[in-house]
Amino acid sequence: MNSGRYNRQNILKGFGPSAQQQLTNAKVLVIGAGGLGIPVLTYLNAMGIGTLGIVEQDSVSESNLHRQVIYTESDIGRPKIEAIQEKLMAQNSQTKFVSYDTFLVKENALKIIADYDLVVDASDNFPTRYLVNDACVILNKPFVYGALHGFEGQISVFNYMGGPTYRCLFPEMPKADEVPNCNEHGVLGILPGIIGNLQALETIKVIANIGEVLSGKLLIFSALEQSYQKIKFKVNTKNLLITELLNTYEWQDPCEVVPSISANKIQKLITAKAQIIDLRTNEEYSDFHLAESVHIPLNVIEANLQKIDFSVPVYLLCQSGKRSEMALKKLQKKYPMTSLYSISGGLNQYLATCS
Incomplete structure (x- = not known):
């Protein structure tokens, strides 16, 4: 010492x-x-x-x-x-x-x-x-x-x-x-x-x-x-009295493959007039959003499915990518034949690449 x-x-x-x-x-x-x-x-x-x-x-x-x-x-x-x-x-x-x-x-x-x-x-x-x-x-x-x-x-x-x-x-x-x-x-x-x-x-x-x-x-x-x-x-x-670890320390299966695209592809989606669903809260959406997106907060998405065209690919967007993954899993169960994608990294990653 x-x-x-x-x-x-x-x-x-x-x-x-x-x-x-x-x-x-x-x-x-x-x-x-x-x-x-x-x-x-x-x-x-x-x-x-x-x-x-x-x-x-x-x-x-x-x-x-x-x-x-x-x-x-x-x-x-x-x-x-x-x-x-x-x-x-x-x-x-x-x-x-x-x-x-x-x-x-x-x-x-x-x-x-x-x-x-x-x-x-x-x-x-x-x-x-x-x-x-x-x-x-x-x-x-x-x-x-x-x-x-x-x-x-x-x-x-x-x-x-x-x-x-x-x-x-x-x-x-x-x-x-x-x-x-x-x-x-x-x-x-x-x-x-x-x-x-x-x-x-x-x-x-x-x-x-x-x-x-x-x-x-x-x-x-x-x-x-x-x-x-x-x-x-x-x-x-x-x-x-815990004597062994549980099987509940993951919010999702780490081996599960979630269909996704990188946030740096957002500009191409906008140009192609793709269907982008913004899952963030009203407050987040008011602060900043893509003009081309459709706003449906995650907590009400199942009550607003009529706003989504499931006959074409659906691109799900949030702030960091977590909520878009959760929404994708919900929608996959209802529309297994639809092309659903989570935009990984979300707006955080998109804005970082644009700056």
């Missing part, structure tokens, strides 16, 4: 060399190297966590840069796992890094998590959160949770010293069409930094055994009001 490097922590009353040594000995796994994962990894690395595991299989895109501040324009197109490890190693060469160029899935979760003392969930979707929770319960590992919604963020610590789990707060995973995500509803660039730093703080508190850990408490931060509130919740002992 480099005592000079961590001198300001070593002289801190209530922390000191013993707590610093606990950081050095610790092995922390961070799921995701995006908006939340970057501040988590940056500060844990700077503060002296001995081993950092990183699970990530995405690549850097231009739309990441406003909130994933460790990446630069020259990183666009690079694997995030490669880019972030390079930058973290330059920040602290004493840290041991273990990279997992993969997404966390049922088949690898227990094997990966087993090697670590604590898990930080910096993912952006419900299937991963439930998978992390259940794996941590089985392996008896605490995990630090963070999530974003609009201008708000949430933080808590689950499965800590027999405390509540994620399922004690959110018993069942919602369906894919019941929840928003930042691809469709946006995120203020600075908010992941605030929430990610709070996750890093809880991680340090757990490892160094200092302060009051957010176990059994959900901290909610409002960016617009610059306010915090805590909601207490209790452990449900049945959620501590």
Whole structure:
């Protein structure tokens, strides 16, 4: 341990060399190297966590840069796992890094998590959160949770010293069409930094055994009001009895082939006067839409099938491509002989290629 490097922590009353040594000995796994994962990894690395595991299989895109501040324009197109490890190693060469160029899935979760003392969930979707929770319960590992919604963020610590789990707060995973995500509803660039730093703080508190850990408490931060509130919740002992992973950690079968076309083909569809169905909400449609599209929000599509001509190809469009896939599956059951296509990447990808 480099005592000079961590001198300001070593002289801190209530922390000191013993707590610093606990950081050095610790092995922390961070799921995701995006908006939340970057501040988590940056500060844990700077503060002296001995081993950092990183699970990530995405690549850097231009739309990441406003909130994933460790990446630069020259990183666009690079694997995030490669880019972030390079930058973290330059920040602290004493840290041991273990990279997992993969997404966390049922088949690898227990094997990966087993090697670590604590898990930080910096993912952006419900299937991963439930998978992390259940794996941590089985392996008896605490995990630090963070999530974003609009201008708000949430933080808590689950499965800590027999405390509540994620399922004690959110018993069942919602369906894919019941929840928003930042691809469709946006995120203020600075908010992941605030929430990610709070996750890093809880991680340090757990490892160094200092302060009051957010176990059994959900901290909610409002960016617009610059306010915090805590909601207490209790452990449900049945959620501590999980002994094996389930088969419900996917919103869709990853092997399922969804007929699709790339968003960069939209201009050709417009020129050819193809039938484009815009599935977004009224608010999203009012903000921006293609003049050539027919607007039918996903939640009312089955009541408005008369607006679609199923005798010709149908191209389904949303903000990021998720809702168009869901609509395609619904329509396939009713019109199996129709040529149905989901526009992958949606308007986000189309606008990115046009800019």
